[in-house]
Amino acid sequence: MPLSKHQILSGWGNAPAQDCVSYRPEKKRELQLILKEHQGSLLARGMGRSYGDASLSANGVIRTERMDHFIEFDPSRGVVRAQAGVTLAELMDLAIPRGWFPANIPGTRFVSLGGAFACNVHGKNHYREGDFAEHVQSIRLTLASGETIACSPTDKSDIFWATAGGMGMTGIIEEITLQLKPISSASLKTNTYCVKSIEDMVGAFERYRDSADYMVGWIDHMASGESLGRGVFEAANHITTGDGGMVLSEFTPAPTKLKVPVFLPGFVLNRYSMALYNRWRFKKYTVDPRSEIVNFNGFFHPLDSIGMWNKLYGKRGFFQYQCLIPETPDIASKLRHFLETVHQCKGFSFLAVIKYHREGKGLLTFPLRGYSIALDFPNTARVRSMLPKLDQWVADHGGRIYLAKDAMLTPELFHKMYGKSATEWCEQIHDIDPDNRFTSMMSERLQWKNKA
Ligand SMILES: Cc1cc2nc3c(=O)[nH]c(=O)nc-3n(C[C@H](O)[C@H](O)[C@H](O)COP(=O)(O)OP(=O)(O)OC[C@H]3O[C@@H](n4cnc5c(N)ncnc54)[C@H](O)[C@@H]3O)c2cc1C
Numbered sequence: 001m002p003l004s005k006h007q008i009l010s011g012w013g014n015a016p017a018q019d020c021v022s023y024r025p026e027k028k029r030e031l032q033l034i035l036k037e038h039q040g041s042l043l044a045r046g047m048g049r050s051y052g053d054a055s056l057s058a059n060g061v062i063r064t065e066r067m068d069h070f071i072e073f074d075p076s077r078g079v080v081r082a083q084a085g086v087t088l089a090e091l092m093d094l095a096i097p098r099g100w101f102p103a104n105i106p107g108t109r110f111v112s113l114g115g116a117f118a119c120n121v122h123g124k125n126h127y128r129e130g131d132f133a134e135h136v137q138s139i140r141l142t143l144a145s146g147e148t149i150a151c152s153p154t155d156k157s158d159i160f161w162a163t164a165g166g167m168g169m170t171g172i173i174e175e176i177t178l179q180l181k182p183i184s185s186a187s188l189k190t191n192t193y194c195v196k197s198i199e200d201m202v203g204a205f206e207r208y209r210d211s212a213d214y215m216v217g218w219i220d221h222m223a224s225g226e227s228l229g230r231g232v233f234e235a236a237n238h239i240t241t242g243d244g245g246m247v248l249s250e251f252t253p254a255p256t257k258l259k260v261p262v263f264l265p266g267f268v269l270n271r272y273s274m275a276l277y278n279r280w281r282f283k284k285y286t287v288d289p290r291s292e293i294v295n296f297n298g299f300f301h302p303l304d305s306i307g308m309w310n311k312l313y314g315k316r317g318f319f320q321y322q323c324l325i326p327e328t329p330d331i332a333s334k335l336r337h338f339l340e341t342v343h344q345c346k347g348f349s350f351l352a353v354i355k356y357h358r359e360g361k362g363l364l365t366f367p368l369r370g371y372s373i374a375l376d377f378p379n380t381a382r383v384r385s386m387l388p389k390l391d392q393w394v395a396d397h398g399g400r401i402y403l404a405k406d407a408m409l410t411p412e413l414f415h416k417m418y419g420k421s422a423t424e425w426c427e428q429i430h431d432i433d434p435d436n437r438f439t440s441m442m443s444e445r446l447q448w449k450n451k452a
Helices: 028-037 088-098 113-118 157-163 198-208 271-282 296-300 309-313 331-344 381-396 411-432 441-445
Strands: 005-010 017-023 043-045 061-063 070-074 079-083 136-142 148-151 172-179 187-195 214-219 231-238 290-295 318-326 352-357 370-378
Touching: 028 136, 028 172, 043 113, 070 088, 079 088, 088 113, 113 172, 136 157, 148 157, 157 411, 187 198, 187 296, 198 214, 198 231, 198 331, 198 352, 231 271, 290 296, 318 331, 318 381, 331 370, 331 381, 370 381, 381 411
Parallel strands: 017 061, 043 061
Antiparallel strands: 005 017, 070 079, 079 172, 136 148, 136 172, 187 231, 187 290, 214 231, 214 352, 318 370, 352 370
């Protein structure tokens, strides 16, 4: 029997934490032995960068960090085949000097390919490039029986799309074959400027959506009244070396400049320190667009330069709340109402990020056409009583929350948010995993596998 040990694990938000039986297989043989010998249910876990309880299971987690080999890379077509434990950071280090780039990447590069597929992650270009899974040619998935199957958008596509965004509920993704996109320099040209309100922010997204490769807004969440939603809007495009971009071979991964060594006392991040931070963050920009040539690290992964920044929130941890509000002609007033609701509940977020999306693919994929807002809240009693109210607001407005960030949603609101596709997905995962071999704290909380 492969070695297991008890470990206290948590997602990136450190809330909740759970004592888990944990395995770290390296070889396929070990993985199959675990599936055969382990009593009880199991769950794949990548880098633990989902925030809530999606990667936790007391019964047994299979950590994929040692399943981390590249299998094939075709530099003429930009197609890479790799084990699921390879991280996006490792993929970028391989691909960028050779002129290729992942079609979409989340806000940290320290995620595994398996985790990126299982959450079907999105980037700042979702409105253009769609979800992670839309660029995956095929996966190899090990089912509860130990059998490994290949599936793709054209072969066993129902299993492929139940696994994309399927939060580990169909099996263990072992391998992923991914199509990358060509780039000709390791830089972007950004246009950054201050916006005065949420209405201005929406206007900026509308102005740039046809021309920008990437768009993101940083909201100063302390602002209220007419200034509610003010912040900084950033649009970016890939450029060539002829336009001043960095030669691909000179690309270097971002060093981690600073590491938060211990959990800070919870009170360090308070309304006042957050207000100061926001003032500092935004003072560099004016209402006139400022054009800069920037490297990938600073634009895509600003937080990765601070190691273990999640410890800033103290031992009790924090919640990241990311919701999607569908686009309607009155979208700016809906976003305003949502932000007002957060303020009325006395919720103040250190970071508030807004992105634009198109409809995603896959049954449980988060994006719809509309805007997502991501907010970070400390884990306090007040916040725990606020989040269900926000969930209700989002569900009542036809929106949904992102499961990769969630720790508190109820089964009722999950079904209200994800609708018919959630019912269909629950039926499919029951067919793929009839004995409920794959479960998580999230699947138990949301009662995904409770079918008689
Ligand atoms: C700073 C930061 C910024 C982020 N920004 C974004 C963003 O911009 N966009 C976005 O979409 N997300 C974002 N995220 C969330 C993150 O990208 C996703 O949660 C990602 O999937 C985490 O990957 P992981 O390897 O850490 O997976 P884990 O957190 O370990 O697992 C997540 C889920 O995937 C399943 N899983 C993992 N590996 C496998 C496997 N091999 N087989 C089957 N199931 C598996 C797990 O069971 C679990 O349900 C961000 C997270 C952080 C910390």
